[in-house]
Amino acid sequence: MEKPLLSLQNLKKIFTTRDGVLEALGSVTFDVYPEEFVSIVGPSGCGKTTLLKIIAGLLEQSEGEIIVDRERFDPSREVGFVFQKALFLNWRRVLDNVLLPIEILKLDRKAYLPKARELLALVGLEGFERSYPNELSGGMQQRVSLARALIHDPKVILMDEPFGALDAITREKMNLELLRIWAESKKTVIFITHEINEAVFLSDRVVVLSARPSRMIDALDIDLPRPRTLDIRTSPRFGEYALRVYKMLDI
Ligand SMILES: Nc1ncnc2c1ncn2[C@@H]1O[C@H](COP(=O)(O)OP(=O)(O)OP(=O)(O)O)[C@@H](O)[C@H]1O
Numbered sequence: 482m483e484k485p486l487l488s489l490q491n492l493k494k495i496f497t498t499r500d501g502v503l504e505a506l507g508s509v510t511f512d513v514y515p516e517e518f519v520s521i522v523g524p525s526g527c528g529k530t531t532l533l534k535i536i537a538g539l540l541e542q543s544e545g546e547i548i549v550d551r552e553r554f555d556p557s558r559e560v561g562f563v564f565q566k567a568l569f570l571n572w573r574r575v576l577d578n579v580l581l582p583i584e585i586l587k588l589d590r591k592a593y594l595p596k597a598r599e600l601l602a603l604v605g606l607e608g609f610e611r612s613y614p615n616e617l618s619g620g621m622q623q624r625v626s627l628a629r630a631l632i633h634d635p636k637v638i639l640m641d642e643p644f645g646a647l648d649a650i651t652r653e654k655m656n657l658e659l660l661r662i663w664a665e666s667k668k669t670v671i672f673i674t675h676e677i678n679e680a681v682f683l684s685d686r687v688v689v690l691s692a693r694p695s696r697m698i699d700a701l702d703i704d705l706p707r708p709r710t711l712d713i714r715t716s717p718r719f720g721e722y723a724l725r726v727y728k729m730l731d732i
């Protein structure tokens with residue numbers, strides 16, 4: 482069996498606040514394999530963002546550990562993060578926003594210019610390189626975020642409800658776009674969402690978290706064929722998977 486890229490073992494996070502201690506994350510254990518698409522679903526406040534931040538190294542866990550296959554993956558340089566709300570430097574053009582991680586990592590900006598243009602084309606934004614972020618629609622901004630998360634060729638992309646603020650039609654389009662890019666670029670994706678159907682549609686595996694104090698209820702393998710098209714959502718197997726997740730969440 483293949484070695485996991487990341488192995489999360491009994492991760493726990495407790496915040497100490499003015500009002501006492503808050504258990505944001507109960508015990509979470511799962512593996513992520515190379516080129517896998519893993520979603521995490523769970524109710525609001527159960528600790529999804531906390532979990533993603535721990536994986537990204539932005540926050541430290543209280544207990545448990547993350548075992549990384551360091552021969553294949555350097556978490557300090559090979560992670561791309563797509564935030565829930567697109568964050569940009571609004572005085573910089575789209576192209577310069579995409580190049581931001583290159584500057585942060587102190588890489589050669591010039592060498593990455595063609596790649597930035599290529600990525601903007603890949604996400605369907607050819608011709609908008611010189612626009613400013615606030616001249617774009619919400620969906621277009623999310624696509625810029627995605628291009629930015631890919632610019633330094635990270636192995637792992639962490640996405641925190643990236644499409645939560647989008648209308649249903651744009652969201653469907655973004656789902657298809659994301660699957661296309663994921664298949665083309667062979668990335669490993671950890672994707673957070675509230676939307677059970679979205680999680681089942683996109684993923685190889687869905688990790689289900691309970692309400693706080695959260696624990697991991699289960700991880701469900703989604704054995705649906707790829708490439709996935711919208712019609713798969715009407716298949717009985719898709720419905721069964723979604724129903725299983727709903728039941729795990731006691732809905
Ligand atoms: N820095 C912090 N200090 C104290 N408590 C925090 C901190 N960050 C998060 N929390 C608490 O931890 C819990 C989990 O927060 P988190 O943002 O991970 O939830 P979430 O599952 O991402 O929710 P949502 O779906 O609404 O985004 C919440 O109760 C929150 O108040």
Ligand SMILES: [Mg+2]
Pocket residue numbers: 529530531641
């Ligand atoms: Mg969150």
